[in-house]
Amino acid sequence: MTGHVTAPAAALADQLPDWVTLLRAPNPGPMTLDGTNTWLLRAPGQELGVVVDPGPADEGHLAAIAARGPIGLVLITHGHPDHTEGAARLSELLGGVPVLAADPAHTLGGSPLAAGASPDVPGLTVRLVPAPGHTADSVCFLVEHAAERVVLTGDTILGRGTTVVAHPDGHLGDYLASLELLSTYRGVPALPGHGPALADCGAAADFYLAHRRARLDQVRAAVAAGAGTAAEVVAAVYADVDRSLWWAAEWSVRAQLEYLAVPTRESGDGGTELEQP
Template structure:
């Protein structure tokens, strides 16, 4: 869900590097856009590929990924089911290939990704871990370089279209703003998102997101000053132009915004499974 922002937040990438392929899962919807993007990176025809985000447990999609074998490693950007649900099955299809994630719950056969800046190079690719919490506590991005070309795999921290949810309590707006500031350093480097089209400039997208978040915070402050007392009150004031069927998602971002502003929003409700972007 994207509020006022429904299109791309930066120029689209004209083309992908020759060593990057996109396989899109057949799970389109208001929270997943055209479906989850599974990225396949292969430095050379004789090198094993690296897969980013297996996606949902859709047998056809997982089979398509496996057909791009040999695959040497699977990486996870964050633990939402539309990115990780197929991990166990894909690892089995690939003969036990390791799946690495920040959260041990989504790590298979290896060690969790815990060191910001950690180099995961291999198979002819140079891969560096970027710690980017905020969308979720376990969100990471990957800076990948090959043949003087670089891309950033952004998961749901930056989407190809619209803006992303920061879902309280797992999501944290302060962390998210810091992550966007980190990504704003990658000028002129393509962003390969977890949903939507590839973007030409990761930094431009991050700067747009920062401006959008700051504008939303101003709107939330104004709503509170005008008497809004609950997240639902704030949603009605700030997201009035958004389809009401998506207000439930907006309320989770509002909870994160109110926490960031130090406004008591009442006791937190349980997390929402499958919540993806707003």
């Protein structure tokens, strides 16, 4: 549980509702896994669909999304560029459809999404679920049609492995609370921002919560053992993670130190030093 996790946090979904389509962007990488997942939802018999997370500004990918039109709305789970960079161009390709996000900086042609918002999508019930933590503006979307439900989780829950808490914008306390909320969606498939769909959002959230709490115990132990900087905590706690990803691990470590109320200060070289009592 405390080692580097690369497997899915729950069983894979063997089948998704027929009103859900995955269009994966061609931007694979260590942080994006197979690429950014763009989800297209269209209720049976309805003309207009909704797109969640357009992904990068890749013309081929955006053209493939537009070809699945007509689309009446674009939704954003959070503001990282691998999810939002193509939003303005996609809106243009679709004739100026609104792009709605929690952050006004990523909202076009409408009002920013607020807690409890229910964007109007023909034939579907869409409810915004606030999920701050990975970033301050992270949200999920609970979508229902007839007896079927899915949760679009953005980067709050991934299809493989675990996500980073992108300190200082991300906040671990908020992230743990968001996972507690998502753990209530038992048996509801999770459609993540990267990686395969998972069969049970609640089970995945439970796994993430246990993993985060185990990591916190490791961070406490590293500090007690004399780690003097965030980088030294990363080396002790994330030793099994490829060094090329330690910069991202340090985001999470800084968030963990803040959560544990370990006093820190910026060092002269731009790192984070732990203040000694």
